[in-house]
Amino acid sequence: MTNVHENILGLIGNTPMVKLNTVTQNIPGTVYAKLESYNPGHSTKDRIAIHIIEAAEEKGLLKPGSTVVETTSGNTGFSIAMVCIIKGYKCILAVSDKTKPEKIAYLKALGATVYICPANVPANDPKSYYEVAKRIAAETPGSIYINQYFNELNIDAHYRTTGPEIWEQTGGKITHLIACTGTGGTLSGSAKFLKEKNPDIKVIGVDADGSILKTFHETGQVNKDDVHPYQIEGMGKNLIPSALLFDQVDEFVRVNDEMSAYRTREIALKEAIMGGYTTGAVIQGLLQYANSHEIKKDDVVVAIFPDHGSRYITKVYSDKWMAEQGFINNCVHNYDEVFKT
Ligand code: PMP
Numbered sequence: 001m002t003n004v005h006e007n008i009l010g011l012i013g014n015t016p017m018v019k020l021n022t023v024t025q026n027i028p029g030t031v032y033a034k035l036e037s038y039n040p041g042h043s044t045k046d047r048i049a050i051h052i053i054e055a056a057e058e059k060g061l062l063k064p065g066s067t068v069v070e071t072t073s074g075n076t077g078f079s080i081a082m083v084c085i086i087k088g089y090k091c092i093l094a095v096s097d098k099t100k101p102e103k104i105a106y107l108k109a110l111g112a113t114v115y116i117c118p119a120n121v122p123a124n125d126p127k128s129y130y131e132v133a134k135r136i137a138a139e140t141p142g143s144i145y146i147n148q149y150f151n152e153l154n155i156d157a158h159y160r161t162t163g164p165e166i167w168e169q170t171g172g173k174i175t176h177l178i179a180c181t182g183t184g185g186t187l188s189g190s191a192k193f194l195k196e197k198n199p200d201i202k203v204i205g206v207d208a209d210g211s212i213l214k215t216f217h218e219t220g221q222v223n224k225d226d227v228h229p230y231q232i233e234g235m236g237k238n239l240i241p242s243a244l245l246f247d248q249v250d251e252f253v254r255v256n257d258e259m260s261a262y263r264t265r266e267i268a269l270k271e272a273i274m275g276g277y278t279t280g281a282v283i284q285g286l287l288q289y290a291n292s293h294e295i296k297k298d299d300v301v302v303a304i305f306p307d308h309g310s311r312y313i314t315k316v317y318s319d320k321w322m323a324e325q326g327f328i329n330n331c332v333h334n335y336d337e338v339f340k341t
Contacts, residue, residue, distance in 0.1 A: 184244020
């Protein structure tokens with residue numbers, strides 16, 4: 001028997017890469033998208049959920065019926081809920097109120113208990129999803145707190161899987177790695193592995209307009225003026241995660257809600273790859289990077305596409321939502337018109 005698995009968790013990792021043929025055609029090198037939506041939980045977060053939970057099992061911290069607690073904007077929650085079902089744990093998630101109702105329904109469908117917390121309060125506010133999750137974990141006997149922003153196993157999961165996959169898939173030819181940073185785990189772990197193989201590989205982080213990560217990378221300082229609400233879910237932060245290894249990143253670019261939204265829709269329309277909002281963000285980031293850096297004909301760029309667009313049907317793929325944001329070219333399908341400016 002081939003490609004037959006004991007359970008759904010056997011499908012985690014080994015995600016495919018696809019060459020982009022239109023949206024990045026002005027970049028002389030070859031650009032590949034690593035499609036993390038091919039994980040069974042439809043995002044890159046499956047990798048950290050199984051790694052962190054299995055590490056806790058090895059340490060004897062989890063027994064059948066134990067509880068796994070986490071803060072999540074959605075994707076990490078789906079992955080933890082999935083792993084908990086197979087392994088027989090309870091799953092409690094604290095999510096931001098920016099999370100769309102269909103994402104919350106999805107989490108509940110996977111058996112999770114969901115607490116909805118305000119997004120625009122400081123991380124140390126007792127109402128923030130960090131503090132809520134911490135409190136639940138402290139009050140629930142026999143529980144573990146995944147703590148993805150400050151858990152080095154987040155980095156380790158990508159160091160052991162995503163990085164080696166990219167090295168192998170490109171036959172060691174990768175010259176540039178680019179990914180959006182939320183916890184920073186995906187970029188940091190992959191970059192650490194890849195730079196050990198070839199220190200010349202350029203690592204580019206994509207930060208959200210409204211987040212502090214880019215300025216922190218450049219100055220070592222948190223600039224509170226950087227912080228404002230934004231729409232892209234899953235990337236950018238108002239705190240400095242220890243899962244983001246800033247010294248592995250050569251440069252950050254900052255992208256805004258509007259261009260990332262157009263780009264997400266453009267990738268669906270022109271490449272037939274329906275990604276989440278950060279899929280548009282990472283390509284927008286790459287195009288901005290390519291405006292000020294030389295990418296050569298033989299260069300091989302890998303962009304991580306973190307999740308699937310089906311989770312964003314009422315958001316970035318909705319003309320109504322686009323119009324509500326004031327994104328002027330909201331329903332156009334003539335992208336040449338949009339990107340002329
Ligand atoms: N995109 C999406 C949609 C995400 O959910 C996340 C995770 N928060 C990221 C990008 C960033 O991944 P990481 O946390 O590994 O930096």
